[in-house]
Amino acid sequence: MTIRKICIVGASGKLGQYMIEHALERGYEVVGVCREESVGKLDRFADRITIVPGFTNDPEVIRRAVEGCDGVLTVLAPWGIQQYASGTAQAVLDHAPKGARLVFSCGWHITRDGQDVYSWKLRAIVKVFGFIARLTRFAELDDQVEACRRIFESDTRWTVVRGSNLEEGESQGLPVWSRHVGDPILASNLTRRIDFALFMVAALEDDALVQEAPAIVGCQTASALEHASGAMTEAA
Numbered sequence: 001m002t003i004r005k006i007c008i009v010g011a012s013g014k015l016g017q018y019m020i021e022h023a024l025e026r027g028y029e030v031v032g033v034c035r036e037e038s039v040g041k042l043d044r045f046a047d048r049i050t051i052v053p054g055f056t057n058d059p060e061v062i063r064r065a066v067e068g069c070d071g072v073l074t075v076l077a078p079w080g081i082q083q084y085a086s087g088t089a090q091a092v093l094d095h096a097p098k099g100a101r102l103v104f105s106c107g108w109h110i111t112r113d114g115q116d117v118y119s120w121k122l123r124a125i126v127k128v129f130g131f132i133a134r135l136t137r138f139a140e141l142d143d144q145v146e147a148c149r150r151i152f153e154s155d156t157r158w159t160v161v162r163g164s165n166l167e168e169g170e171s172q173g174l175p176v177w178s179r180h181v182g183d184p185i186l187a188s189n190l191t192r193r194i195d196f197a198l199f200m201v202a203a204l205e206d207d208a209l210v211q212e213a214p215a216i217v218g219c220q221t222a223s224a225l226e227h228a229s230g231a232m233t234e235a236a
């Protein structure tokens with residue numbers, strides 16, 4: 001499918017804004033969804049994109065925003081305790097046009113098949129952060145897990161991109177990926193946020209990623225360079 005028009009759900013965040021930049025560079029028509037209070041964060045794009053203000057888990061907001069789109073890029077954030085991530089994923093799954101490419105973001109902690117091997121450090125961070133976040137009603141990691149469970153079960157043309165630790169900085173190029181956390185190529189556990197966004201946007205036109213949950217890492221990291229010959233890239 002040729003991608004002409006896309007929707008970015010969660011457009012005002014850091015990842016969302018990088019995705020807007022990449023999408024505009026590719027000449028896509030862009031619709032962005034963000035909370036009303038965050039519309040101002042998109043001022044620099046205001047004359048180049050259509051903004052639909054509203055909660056991303058509001059099915060009516062999503063239905064209007066994704067109309068006529070060939071692809072939907074969704075930032076799955078576990079914020080709050082009102083099933084924000086699963087509500088957002090469900091709204092996109094329910095309302096995106098049939099056959100559209102759906103690309104979702106999340107972290108390495110999400111597992112599709114239980115075959116990921118996590119370091120004790122990552123397990124501890126997820127456990128401690130998850131506990132404190134739920135206690136303070138700041139975020140609900142389990143809801144991001146639920147969101148991904150629904151995506152994995154869907155028969156849509158989805159990709160769930162699992163991000164490593166992130167850092168800011170100039171683009172280094174398209175990250176490499178692997179199916180399972182624990183694979184040596186991912187050991188560096190670091191990706192530039194701008195390149196996470198690049199991978200999300202590039203996935204729209206990469207059919208090899210349909211119904212895959214790639215775990216990504218920066219292409220210039222030590223582990224990526226060391227294992228480059230076995231790397232999965234968009235051509236894999």
Ligand SMILES: NC(=O)c1ccc[n+]([C@@H]2O[C@H](COP(=O)([O-])OP(=O)(O)OC[C@H]3O[C@@H](n4cnc5c(N)ncnc54)[C@H](OP(=O)(O)O)[C@@H]3O)[C@@H](O)[C@H]2O)c1
Nearest residue numbers: 010012013014015035038076077079105106107163164166
């Ligand atoms: N941060 C990391 O180290 C890391 C690592 C791996 C993967 N990831 C994944 O990367 C994606 C983006 O993460 P990010 O850290 O870069 O964040 P981000 O892009 O800044 O995005 C955060 C998103 O959450 C929304 N948001 C913030 N507070 C909210 C609230 N209380 N209620 C509803 N929505 C709220 C923001 O919207 P507003 O603009 O309206 O606030 C924005 O769309 C996520 O899918 C995350 O799982 C992150």
